[in-house]
Amino acid sequence: MAKLWLSVLGPLFSLAILVTGGGFFTSFVSVALYNRDVSETIIGNIHACYFAGLIAGCLVLEKLIIRVGHIQSFAVFAFTTAVTILAQGIYFDSFFWGALRFIAGVCLAGVYIVIESWLLDRSSMVTRGRVLAVYLIAYYGAQAFGQIFFDWIDVDSNGPYFTASLIAALSVIPVFITQEKNPMKEDLTDEQSLFALYQKSPLGMIGSFFSGIILGSIFAFIPNVALELDLRISLFMGLTILGGTLWQWPIGKLSDKMDRQKLLIALSFLVLLPTFGLKLLDEISFVPYILAFILGGLTFTIYPLSVALVCDRVKQKGMTHIAGVLLLAYSIGATIGPLVASWIIAFLGASGLYYFIGVNALFLGLFGIKTLPKAFSDQKNNEEPSILEENF
Template sequence: MKAALSPLFALLLSAAFLLTGNGLQGILTPIRANMEGFSAMAIGFLGSTYFSGTVIGCLVCPHMVKRVGHIRSFVVLAATASAAILIQALLIDQAVWGALRMVMGFCFAGLAMVIESWLNDKTNNNTRGQVLSIYTTINFTVITVGQLMLNWSLPSGTTLFIVVSILLSISILPVALTQAMAPPPLLSVKLRIRWLLNTSVMGCAGCFCVGLANGAFWTLGPVFALESGMSIPSVTIFMSVAVLGGAVSQWPIGKISDAVDRRKVIGFCCLLAGSMGLGLAWAHGHSVSATLILVFMFGVFAFPLYSLSVAHANDSVDREDFVEVSSGLLLIFGIGAITGPLVASKFIHHFGQPSLFVYTALIHGLTGALAYYRITKRERVPAEEREDFIPVSQTSPEVNLLDPRSGKHP
C-alpha cells in the first residue's frame, strides 16, 4: 500500500486542498445568498448554474488539456476559481453570482479531471481499487471538513471567501512542482442517450433522479437548516452528518446489491430516502435533534443511489464499454442536478421551506416505483455476468478510469 501511494502523495494532497475548498464554498454560497435576501428561486438558480458549469467542463476541458497540457490547465483553472470566489465576495449581485457559479463549476470539473487522470496514469491493475477507495474516502472526509470550516468566521463577511481562495491557490503547488510525466490526454465524453437507454433504462433514470434530488439538497439544504432556526454551527453539522451517512452506507448497501437484484435495493433505498424526506419536512422548525437524525438517515439511503444506478447499468455491458456508460451517466446526473434546484426552489417559493424534502420524497418515491416496475419488465442479469459494487464519485468522467471494473486500463 505504501509503495502504491508514495508517487501519488502530491496529487492526493492537491485533491484534498481542492475538495476542502469545494466543500466550504458549497455551503457558504447558499448561506450568504440567503443572508443577502436572495429568494429561493435565485438560490436555486445559483445551484443550477454551478452544475451547468460542471457539465460544460466535462465536455470542454479535455480539449483544453490536449492543447496546453495538464499542469498549465490545472494552474489556469485553479487561479480562475480562486479569483471567481473573491469576486463573489466583492460583488453581491444575483446575475453576477450566477455567472461566477458557472465559472466555478466549470473550473472544479476541469480540476477534478486533471487530478483523476493523473491518478489513473500512476496506478496499475493491482493498486487501482485501493487508490479509488482512498480517493473516495478523501473526497467524503475533506468535503465534510470544508463544510465545518464555515464556523471559522461569520458568513456575512469576506473572510471565508478568502479562505476558499487560499485553499484553491495552495492546491496548485503540489501539481505545479511535480516532476512526474504528464499522463495521456483526458477522456472525451460522448452522450448517446438512445444507446444508454437501450443499455439500462433504470440506470439512466436512477442517475437523472439522483441529480434532481441531490442537486436540490446541496443547493438548498443549508438554507432549509438555517430557516428551521438552527445556528450556523448546527447548519454545518446538518450538512456534515448527511455526508457521513452516505459515507458509512456505501459499502454495506453496495454489497447487499451484489447478492440480490440491484433494482430491489435501489427501490428499497428510494422508498426509505423518501420516508426520511417526509420526516425532515415534518421536523422542520420543531426539533433539531430529530432533524439531525433524519438527515443522517437521508444520507444513508439517498447518497448510495448514484453508485447503485451506475453498477446496475454496467451489469448489462462488457468491460470495454464501462467507461463510456459511466461517463454518460455522469452527464445525465449533471442534467438532473441542473434541473433539480430550479424545480425544488419553485416548490419552496409556493409551499415554504419544508417542501424541499417533500420534493425530494416525491423524486425518490417515483424512482423507487420505477425500479420495482422495471423488475417486472426485464430479467435480472445473471450473477456470473455481474461486476462487484464499487462506490464512485460524481466528480468527473476520469474517475471511471480508476475503477478496477473498467477494461480501459493503461
C-alpha cells in the first residue's frame, strides 16, 4: 500500500497546489466583475465560458495527453492557465475575459484527466475507492484553503492575478520531480467507447452525470438557501464542503470492502433525508447546519463512487480515455443542473433547490435498482488486478 501512495503523491500535490490558486481565482473573478459594475448576466456568461471550456477539453485533449505524456501535458496545461490569469490582469474586456476563461476551462479539463487517469492507472479494484477519496480530499481541501487569500490580498490590486498565476506555475514542480514514470501508452478500443462504457456500467455513467447536476446546483444556489433561511452563508457553505471532504475517506474505504453499486444506491436514497429535512426542520436554529454537513458528505461522494464503479467493469487499460468520458458526463451535468435548478427556484423560491436535488438523487437510486440484475450478471468480468495490488 505504501508503494501505491508514493506512486500518486506527485500528481496529488501538483493538483492541490493548482486548485489552491484556481479555486481562489474563480471566486475572485466574480468579485472583480462585481467591483467593475458588470451585470449579473455578463458575470454568468463569463463563468459559463469556463464550463464550456471544461466540456471542450474533455472532448479534444485525450489524444494529446496520450501522445505527449501525462507529466508534459500537465506542465502545458498549468503554464497556459497561468498565462490566462496574467492576461486577465493586463486588460479588461468582457469578451476577452470570456475567451480566457474558456481556455482556462480547457486546461483544467486536461489537468483533471491527467490526474484522474494517473490515479486510476495506479490503483486497482481493492484500492480505487480510497485513492479517489484522497484525490477529492486534496481537491476540496485545496479549494477551501484558497479562499484564505481573500484575507491576505487586496482584491482591488493586481495581487490576485500575480498570486494565482504564480501558484499555477509552481504546481508543475511536484509532478516533474516525481520518480514515477508516465502511465503507459494506450490505444482506444471498442471496449472504451462511450456506448461500451455505458453498457458495462450504466449506473456509473449515469451517476457521473447526475453528480454534476447535483453538485453544480449546490455550488450555484446553496448561498441563496442560506439567505432564505437567514443563516450565515460562509458557515452553511463551509459545512457543506467540509462534509463532502471528510466523508470521502470513510465512504471510499467502505466502497473497497463492499459492492460499490449497492453503496451508491444507498447513498442516493439517503440524500433525501437532508434535502427534505432542510425544508421540514429549517426553523430549528442549528439543524440546517447539521443537515448541510450531511448533504455535502452524501452528494460529494457520488462522483468518485461512480468513477470507481465504471473502472471496476473494464480492464486495467485506457484510463485516460475513461477519465475523460466520465469527466465529460460530470461537466455536462454541472452545466445543465444550475440552469434547470434556476427555473425551479424561480417558481418555488430557494427551497426549490431541496426538491431538485432530492428528485435527482431519487431517480439515480431507482435507476441503480433497475440495473442491479445486470450488475450481478457482469460481476465475474471485472478488471485485471493491478501490479500494485500485490502490495496491498
